Amino acid sequence: MKLEDIKSVYFLGAGGIGMSALVRYFLSEGKFVAGYDRTPSPLTEKLIEEGAVLHFEENVELIPDECKNPENTLVVYTPAIPADHKEWDIFRNGNFSIKKRAEVLGIITKGKLGVCVAGTHGKTTTSTMTAHLLHQSHVDCAAFLGGISKNYKSNLILSEKSDFVVIEADEYDRSFLHLEPYIATITSADPDHLDIYGNKENYLEAFAQFTERIREDGYLIIHEGLEVTPRTKAGVKIYTYGRESGDFHAENIRIGNGRIIIDYVSPWQTIKDVELGVPVSINIENGVTAMAMAEICGATAEEIKQGMANFAGADRRFDFHIKRDDLVLLSDYAHHPDEVRACAKSIKELYEGRKITVLFQPHLYSRTADFYKEFAESLSLFDKVILVDIYPARELPMPGVTSKLIYDCLAPQVEKSMCSRSEVISCIEKEKENIEVLVSLGAGDIENDVPRIKEILENR
Numbered sequence: 001m002k003l004e005d006i007k008s009v010y011f012l013g014a015g016g017i018g019m020s021a022l023v024r025y026f027l028s029e030g031k032f033v034a035g036y037d038r039t040p041s042p043l044t045e046k047l048i049e050e051g052a053v054l055h056f057e058e059n060v061e062l063i064p065d066e067c068k069n070p071e072n073t074l075v076v077y078t079p080a081i082p083a084d085h086k087e088w089d090i091f092r093n094g095n096f097s098i099k100k101r102a103e104v105l106g107i108i109t110k111g112k113l114g115v116c117v118a119g120t121h122g123k124t125t126t127s128t129m130t131a132h133l134l135h136q137s138h139v140d141c142a143a144f145l146g147g148i149s150k151n152y153k154s155n156l157i158l159s160e161k162s163d164f165v166v167i168e169a170d171e172y173d174r175s176f177l178h179l180e181p182y183i184a185t186i187t188s189a190d191p192d193h194l195d196i197y198g199n200k201e202n203y204l205e206a207f208a209q210f211t212e213r214i215r216e217d218g219y220l221i222i223h224e225g226l227e228v229t230p231r232t233k234a235g236v237k238i239y240t241y242g243r244e245s246g247d248f249h250a251e252n253i254r255i256g257n258g259r260i261i262i263d264y265v266s267p268w269q270t271i272k273d274v275e276l277g278v279p280v281s282i283n284i285e286n287g288v289t290a291m292a293m294a295e296i297c298g299a300t301a302e303e304i305k306q307g308m309a310n311f312a313g314a315d316r317r318f319d320f321h322i323k324r325d326d327l328v329l330l331s332d333y334a335h336h337p338d339e340v341r342a343c344a345k346s347i348k349e350l351y352e353g354r355k356i357t358v359l360f361q362p363h364l365y366s367r368t369a370d371f372y373k374e375f376a377e378s379l380s381l382f383d384k385v386i387l388v389d390i391y392p393a394r395e396l397p398m399p400g401v402t403s404k405l406i407y408d409c410l411a412p413q414v415e416k417s418m419c420s421r422s423e424v425i426s427c428i429e430k431e432k433e434n435i436e437v438l439v440s441l442g443a444g445d446i447e448n449d450v451p452r453i454k455e456i457l458e459n460r
Contacts, residue, residue, distance in 0.1 A: 003029075003107060006074045010067040011035030012088055013078030014054050015044040017155060018170065019101050021144045022076060024156040025108065027051050032066045036087055041448075043148075060090050070096040076104050079173045080394035102175030105144060109165050110180065115141070115293055118169040118176050118210055119187030119223075121339040125278075126187055126286045128314040131157055131166040133294035136310075137303035141166050147314035147333070164297055169210065171203075172196065176210050183219045183296055184211065185241075185289045189226045190338045195366040195395075204228055211236075221248065221292050223285070239267070241289045248292040250284050255349065260284065264291050264304070271301045277311035280318045280346040316447055318346070321454045328354075328437040329457055331450050335363040335443035337374035344381035347439060354436045359424070359453075360406075361388040361442035365398040368405060376409030382439070384415040386427060391444025424449050425456070432460045 009026045013019050014035030020043055026033050027050055034053040037044055048054055055062040067073050075091045075098045082088075091098055099107075115134075117127040124147040131143035132151050140162035145155040147168075157166075169176035169184070172193050189207050191200040207228040214220055216235040222228065224242040232238060240246040244253070250262040251270075260279040264271040264287075271291070276283050291304050299307070313319065322329040328351065334343045340360070347356055360379060362368045368375070368390055379385050387403040403418060410416050419427040424446070428438075435457060440450055 003074075005072060006031060007072040008032040008034070008064075008066045008069070009074045009076060010063065010091070011037075011076050012081045012085065012091075013037060014047065014052065015039070015041055016078050016080070016101075017043070017146055017148075018144075018168070019076065019078055020044075020047055021155040022101060022104055022108075023047050023052050024050065024154065025144070025158075028156075028158060032064075034064045034067050036062075058086050060086055063087060063090070070094055073097070074099065074104070076101055082394075100173070100175065100178075102170065102173075102178040105167065106178035106180070109144075109167060112142075112165045113163045113182040113297075114179055115164055115166045115183045115297065116169040116176070116179050116181040117167070117185045117187065117289075118171060118207065119185070120171070120190045120192050121334070121336055121342070122187035122282070122286050123168050123170075124314055124333070125283065125317045126185065126290050127166055127168040128317075129283075129286060129290040129308075129311055130293050132311050133290055133299055133304055133307040134162070134164055134166065134297055135159070136307050137294065137299040139164065139294075139298045139303075141297075144168065145314070146170065147317060149314055150312035151310070171206055171210075174206055177206070177213065179210075179213060181214045181218060183221070183293050184214050185221045185293060186210075186226060186228060187223055187286070187289065188338065189228050190336065192336050192367070194370050195364075219296055221289055223289070239292070241285070241292055243285050243288070246288075248288050250288055253284065255279075255281065258350070262287070264288065266292060266295055268295070269301060271305055274305050275309045277309055278313040278318055279350075281349050282342045282346050283318075318343075321450060322457060327435070327457060329440075329450075329454055330438075331440040331447055333443050334441050335367070337371050337378045340375065340378035340441065341381065343439065343441065344378060347437065348381065351437050355383045355434075356437045356439065357384040357386065357431070357435055358382040358439045358441050359386045359388065359419075359428070359446065361421070361444045361446040362390045362403055362406065363443040364393055365390055365395050365401045368403070369398060369401045372405040373409050375406045376411075379406065380411035380414050382414065385410055385417075386431070387416070387418050388424060388442070388446060389421045391421075391442065391446070393444070421445075425452055428453050428456055432456055
């Protein structure tokens with residue numbers, strides 16, 4: 001089936017952050033778009049406002065008539081959909097064209113100049129930053145992002161004049177192997193998704209396979225020190241990047257008074273006094289590779305400098321909700337031990353001498369089972385830890401795997417408590433007078449409580 005022959009698109013898992021960018025894309029193309037998701041959210045509300053016909057009950061009767069013709073309906077699914085899902089069953093047995101999100105993304109972007117950001121962590125911020133640098137420059141770009149850009153209030157950016165398309169290249173379920181990058185960045189390769197990959201070696205092998213997919217006239221920009229061994233085609237130019245070393249790096253780093261200013265150094269130029277719009281130290285590295293990609297695509301030094309300064313970030317990535325001298329509340333999507341560690345270090349650097357409390361919701365039973373000791377080690381960098389029940393996402397419970405595994409391994413000096421998911425608000429109510437800096441951390445539904453937490457803290 002060719003995309004131009006499609007009249008209707010049905011999404012199984014429409015509310016996922018990656019899926020929703022495709023929902024928006026097909027709406028922009030004038031297709032009839034419908035779908036199912038397990039729970040409503042602010043994002044699904046927006047998709048409905050934009051024209052998608054969505055429902056939240058597993059019910060074949062709710063599939064619109066427009067999506068019942070296999071000759072002109074494309075079905076897009078997320079691997080998180082259970083195998084016994086009734087709607088999924090109807091489409092599988094009905095001779096429909098069925099594709100994973102990543103396959104569709106690969107088809108849409110084929111023939112474009114893909115600027116792809118891969119990595120265990122850092123990819124959402126880096127891809128959102130790169131898209132902003134290009135979109136606000138004379139180069140322009142389209143983008144399919146894994147987070148909501150605060151500059152554009154969307155995870156989809158469209159362009160009528162540019163062949164560049166920025167893509168968050170997700171390694172989950174080997175999705176990124178459907179892409180053909182012109183430029184690829186690998187930000188990190190700390191083992192994750194071991195429920196899919198089984199072990200570290202298989203995980204690293206997938207990243208090596210990703211490098212094989214870069215076009216012959218393309219570029220690979222890889223963070224210094226990663227265990228990934230590139231297997232690029234002969235013509236691909238390979239560069240390294242890092243905070244203060246690598247082909248692309250920062251010099252003259254100045255951190256203080258809530259600001260970060262750097263000099264950006266590339267093989268071709270130095271751009272002095274670049275200010276980070278989101279001033280957390282991990283964004284020095286994210287910014288270096290975003291600027292590298294924008295520079296290779298043709299953005300000017302002045303455009304890069306201006307874009308970095310007015311970059312507003314992505315939702316749930318160092319997302320400040322209260323920023324006062326006496327009180328700070330922020331949320332972050334960190335759900336891997338290395339992300340938690342990077343988050344803790346960045347916050348401690350920004351708020352030296354302040355008591356930092358983290359409200360952490362582990363994401364997935366399998367990830368908790370694999371990394372509970374590493375989570376405890378990273379969380380022990382905070383002064384106080386409030387641990388919430390595990391968010392299951394696509395998984396069923398695993399015997400003996402709860403947040404208590406992490407709790408029991410926390411360092412002795414850390415203040416700690418457990419809190420059931422349903423009691424998060426009352427936990428914060430009890431703690432509110434003792435909070436100086438509070439971080440809501442995790443990739444689950446803990447984010448839904450942030451507006452209420454903000455209210456409680458502001459009115460204490």
